[in-house]
Amino acid sequence: MLFPDLQGNLRGKMVDRTVVDSAAARAEGLPTTDLLLAVDPRDEPITTLPDMGLEGGAKDLLLRADMSTMRPVPWFPRCQLVLGDLYETDGGPCEVAPRQVLQRALGTLEEVGIRVMAAFEFEFRLFRADSWEPAATGLSYSPSTLSEVADFVETLRRYADCLQLGLNVVHSEGAPGLLEVNVGPQDGVWAADTAALLRLAASEAARAHGMRASFMAKPTAHEEGSSAHVHFSMWDGAGENVLGRATPDDELYRRAAWGVLANLPALSLIYNPTINSYKRLVPGYFAPLSASCGVDDRSFALRALLRGSSASRFELRRPGADCNPYLTLAAIAASLHLGLTAEHVPERGQVDRHDGALPTSLEGAVSEFRRRGPGLDGVLGPRFCDHYVRSREWELRAWQNSVSDWERERYG
Template sequence: MTSDTQVDAAGPLDEVERYLARYPDTEALELLIADTNAVMRGKWAPASTIEKAFTTGVAFPLSMFGLDVWGREVMETGLHVDTGDRDGFCTAVPGSLRPVPWADIPTAQVMLTMTTETGEPFHGDPRRALEKVVARAAGMGLRACVAFELEFYLLTARPGETQAEAFRPVLSLGDGPDRQNMYALSDLSAHASFFSEVRAGAAAQGLPIDTILSEAAPGQFEINLKHRTDAMGAADDALLLKRLIQETARRHQLRATFMAKPFMAWAGNGMHVHVSLVDGADCNIFADPSKGETVLESAVAGLIDTMAASMLVFVPTWNGYRRLLPGSYAPTRAAWGHNNRSVAVRIPAGEGAATRIEHRISGADANPYLALAAVLAAMLDGIEGHRKPPPPTDRNAYEAPAPELPDQLDDAVRLFRKSDFIRRTFGVEYRSMFAAIKDAEIAAFREEISPLERATYL
């Protein structure tokens, strides 16, 4: 969660010294690294490890990035026993040393990034793909201004139910049927202590929370992060906000889920990405009165052209494709439009410096580094190629004459695996590794016989 002002050019140990001067009672350190599926992995360590994390690094196996969503080794990635399961070294991300508000003892946390034994960036670390695209933008004299929106459900357990039925959305107004109550302040008030603790934790960790709202289903909420001109920091913020929400929910005897489609009858959870591009003078190039609209449309064209190939990073889970339903406000076609929430790429209402793209495809369970890398790379491709998008959609995009997006995980894997855009953006090795992990997950779901099948055919 680095920012333009948090990284100290004087050296990483200055950050450690400042932190320990402010929190001298620190006893423990949580070492955090996001795997391919955006699952936080790492270690708990004594506070004395902080300096090591910022200098020589902490050893972790490279195979950490070859795990499926359940944390099982996927041998087809080539990162496990066939290579000796070698260690890499993870060093602290500058600016990411923060307190852990929910810990039982004074605890710090720090985010890590992986290098090989020789000190080279490791291709399997999802951060590396985004770093590469950020560097490409910098070479064009541009920086991305990014904000994430995260949707989630708060769930409460129902004692005595089976595992499949054990959780339901929280109800805000006493007993009664689950009901939609969009934008209801009463729903926020009913969980004021939870959201107050989330805000306090975000302030302690430097996470720039903006608005909080009740969403399109009972117990569903959205928290938005503020825009920042540090794409890496924005992706860090998204991951750390998810962790903060989940840990705070646990303290309130609730469960927060970012599962893309936890309930078929209700809206799914999305991760919308708002992006504009600023030049060396900190001016939004989409707002330029002479050529801003043309550049914006070129960026949109790049997104439309690469959308199907990138679906695997936007919707990386078996469950995620259940979210993409007509009329659900989750897109099903490669369409774009102005002030239209049924499209995949929306240009929100507003003028001038606020002109931006809202990318609406990703599920809340997507990896922010990978999703943002694909979005930025596509925008840059469109701008560099002076591409022209199809006409915008001004009505129901589910009925628009636009290409349908993949609606199954295996179709997304197939398109991802053969895409030259994916090869250029993520590299051949990462493309192969990620596809192998998803193949293994598909196989696991296909081997599972559902309760519905047994109820129907036994």
């Protein structure tokens, strides 16, 4: 039984099927600790959270299985995987749990008649186990590069098929060991579930072949970073793609695009959540540095793909491979909701000309998030927003209290 933590990693425990099927587990859930939502990427407890983790007594949460997510685990014989949602012991949803935050954000969109479908395109680096040595050369879209890691690719494909992830594209990118994987679009929470499981499957497939899959945004200096481009479309109650016949002049297009652009500075803290995230966001490496939107142009942070009734969508190119897919999709949903419900309707020129500055560091992103408008709290939840920004400030302090080899070499 698994659930995503703040970093987007899956956490949980192995239990006997009879425990999952018990009346108590079905009705209430199985106990776990809220400490898992109050630790940093190295499992160090975050002590600046006033009511969770160590400061709150590491109290119980209840994990309820979402049985629709059950599927075999290909690397674990006789084991089934099931994702779940976290609840407080009084029965209410845990307001800071990423899967619950996403469900809340998607619910606000459904209230205005919009359902989101999405797909994450992940890039990641393959290194030799226990090293930073690339496992392949770095020629973009090269079959020869894929041949160097053919056994890994075959295992990943087998794992993805078993986990029902809809993996449909694998190709090399322009850096040693850099691969991209694509999956088909899925409804809301399922898209984030697939993204989280895809990262897990890639890590396990790499382990099986003496490699390591790294989802750092920028693991190697002076080389391409790793992104997590998010393709998303909007569908109405009649099952129609609301962008299917849209042009950049249409009000709905302008509202949706403006909602994403206007909230991109504050939500960079979610799309780019680590110190390392901002090493990817530098000139010359095809990562968006400003909040801009345009039709079928990869230089924009928000790329519009207007391709008919089924394929029309947006692609958000700001997130890095280190993003939490649940929170990233929740941030997109919140942005869409705010754009669609705003009193102001942006003009076409306002959208086309917008090229707003975005944070260039985690410190800048924290500051932008601290200045966010109240609308984001209304969708994502004020408790979550406070919890999340404290966790990012913890990361910032951890970095400020460290000294790197670069500093020693340069200033020592």
